[in-house]
Amino acid sequence: MIDLVVAAAAVGFWVLVYAFCRLLTRPASPAAAPATMELGAESPALVSLLVNRWSLTEDAAESTLLDLAARRFFELRQPGDDPMRTTVHLSARPPASSDLAAYESQVLERIRGLSVDGVVPITALTFRNAAESARWNKRLRQAVLAEARAAGLSRRRISKTMSTLLSVLAAGVGVVVGFAALRYGFGKPEDDQPPAFAFGFFTFAVLSTLGARSLGERDTPAGRAAASRWLGVRDWLRGHDQFASLPPAAVAVWDRYLAYGAAVGVTRLASAVLDLEMGDKRLVWSSFGGTWHRVRVRYPRFWPRYGRPLPHLLLRAAAYLLAGGLILRLFGALDYFAAPAVLLLALGAYVLIRSLLDLAFTREITGEVLWRESWKSKKQSDDSYVTWLFHLAVDDGSGDRTTAWGLPAAVGSGVRDGDTVTITVRPWSRRIVKIVTVGHGRSREIVDTVTEEETGSLSLTMMPAVATPLFSDETVAQVVGRAVVSAPLPLGLQYNAADTGKPMVLVQSLSGLPGKVAWRANQRGAEVPGGAFVAGDRAAFRRGETTYVVTLMGEGRAGRPHLPWLVAQAR
Structure with missing residues (x-):
């Protein structure tokens, strides 16, 4: 012994x-610096790593896609009120891609590979094969981590x-x-x-x-300083509720702010539309408490007590006690069996006491249903399987992490993602014994989250169409060299070719805080008389408290030399 x-x-x-x-x-949890709108030199993918405690999420790929759009490698166009109809249009004259990071090139290559005639629907970027999705995202994460380590922002945890x-x-x-x-x-x-x-x-x-075994990444002094600064940017963005409701196409106005907003997890609508993998049930959006935030969910699978009813736990305790008692009675004289017998007796007593306390100290929790999925099933006489226990993740607003509960099928068969519920639970076994739906919510599925009615009203409110057109159809036609017809959009006013209907010029207007941010983001390129800025296919100028952004699109880019003249014609 x-x-x-x-x-x-x-x-x-x-x-x-x-x-x-x-x-x-x-990994450290740096305190946020004072709220600021000043962006740093780190890419959105690196920012996603820093603000998530050195853990990469799907935000890295999604924010990279938005950042490439902000840098004019392609355009995101929303033809109507529904952001799910957004399409990606490759630029005819994109910037040089030689300076792109490996993960940025990877995202751009996927878009180019899936495009047909330079166009691909935003919903077509998802993967249909789980193994392919895992390989692609693993390669992207490795590239992001390699850059973070090279920049001194991250290091191996072990x-x-x-x-x-x-x-x-x-x-x-x-x-x-x-x-x-x-x-x-x-x-x-x-x-x-x-x-x-x-x-x-x-x-x-x-x-x-x-x-x-690798345990992931951890902080460095430089990484902590950068993370603190970006957490300040996140707080600034969170202070403006409308930012969470911007669709992906809003990158045309908000520029890189939208990309960094996705990186720090505050672009609820844009992140819901974008999807470059199979989805992650362990990181779920929640609106409980009045603000959108993400919650990390853990799903226990190997806890013997998890989701079990009281009779099962009492029977398990009795089995431990009986086995320990029999071993002591039959082999008590042998030292080899003493330790296992004592261990079984102690385990049986522990399970018995905790089960009784679990019954006595049930409690009620109110929160939003984040995820519901089948876990344990049993075989029927007709060889079919029926689920008798579900995983149910609920956000009660107490933090950004939670553990799923065990939901018996007979207790909550009608519960849906997004519902607000009050559950009666046994904390130790994490079993739900009663569930009451307090309020019905929209499903967390994208098709339900992004409805045409809601996004249309949000887009019209946040980005109103130009009430009085700045340019006549004839003025725009002189710039692009062909006849055009104007058409109002939720994002502004669009001039389409009269013969083919293809978009040629987009004019957007924003007031208030969105207008100030749009002006700050587009103050680049050459300054022309009148206080306007022209950079490539885009021009921006102010009239009072309103910011106007003019973007040449498709074949309309042929009028790039005449863009300063067009801005000067603004009414």
């Missing part, structure tokens, strides 16, 4: 060292030095375990048993593999 105790103590010591290493290397130290300790533990096995009697020539060194080698292999 002494040999076994020494071996167990050696393994326990290694586990304690490993746990201390994990505790020591937890460093090579720490991993080597854990391997050396694991080797020492393996020697102790092997020696204990030899002393215990294994490895004798006359025994048909595995040699003692096999136990030591197996212990070393398991512990060293565990110590070398």
Whole structure:
């Protein structure tokens, strides 16, 4: 028994060292700097890593797509009120792509590869094969992490030095375990048993593999400073509720602000429309509490008590107690069986006491349903399967992390994502015993989240069409070299070719805070008389408190040399 105790103590010591290493290397949670609208030099993908405690989410790819649109590699056009109908149009004369980061080139290559005649619907960018999606997103995340490490913003959570130290300790533990096995009697020539060194080698292999396993990224001093600054930008964006309701096509006006908003997780509508992977049930949007935020959800699968009814837990406790009592009664004189028997008795008593306390201290929680999915099923007589236990994730507003509850099928079969519910739960077993729907909500599915009625009203409110056209059809026709017809859009006023109907020029107007941000974002390029700025296919100018943005589109880009003249003709 002494040999076994020494071996167990050696393994326990290694586990304690490993746990201390994990505790020591937890990613930091920097405090937000004062709210600011000043953007930094980091790309949106890097910002997504920094503000999510050095953990990459789907925001990295989505914000990169918006950033490429803001940098004129392609255009995002919304023909009507529904953002789901947004299309991506590749630029005929895109900027040089030689300076793009690897992950930016990867996003651009996917869009180019899927486009037909330079156009691809935004909804066609999702993956249809889970394995392909996993490979593509893994490559993108690796590229983002490589750039973050090169910039000194991130590093391996378990460093090579720490991993080597854990391997050396694991080797020492393996020697102790092997020696204990030899002393215990294994490895004798006359025994048909595995040699003692096999136990030591197996212990070393398991512990060293565990110590070398990647645990992700962690902070650096430079990374913490950058994260704090970007959290200040996030607070500034969150202070304006309308920002969360901007569609992807609003990048034409909001420029890189929309991309960075997606990176820090405040562009609820744009992020709901964009999808470059299969979706993540562990990071879900919630509006509970009046503001949109994302909640990380954990789904327990290996807890013996999880979602179990009281009779099952009591039966399990009785089985532990009975097994421990029988072992003591039959083999109590043998030291080898004493420890397992005591362990079973202690486990049975623990399960019994916690089950009774769980019954006595039920509590009620009110929150928004984030995710509901089938977990455990049973086979029917006709060989079909029916679910008897669901995972139900609920955001009660207490934090940005939660653990899903076990929902019996008979208790809450009619609950949908987005509903506000009051649940009666048993905290220890995490079982829902009663659920009452307080209010019906929209499904978290994109098709339900982004309705034409709602997005239309939001777009018209946030980006009103130009009441009095700045330019006549004849004036625009002189610039693009062909007859055009104006048509109002939720995003402004669009001039289309009279013969083909293709868009040629888009004019947008914004007032208030959106107008100020749009003016700040578009103050670049050459300044022309009248206080206007012209950069490539786009021009921006102010009239009173209103910002106007003029963008040449498609074949209308042929009029680029005449864009300063067009701005000068504004009424």
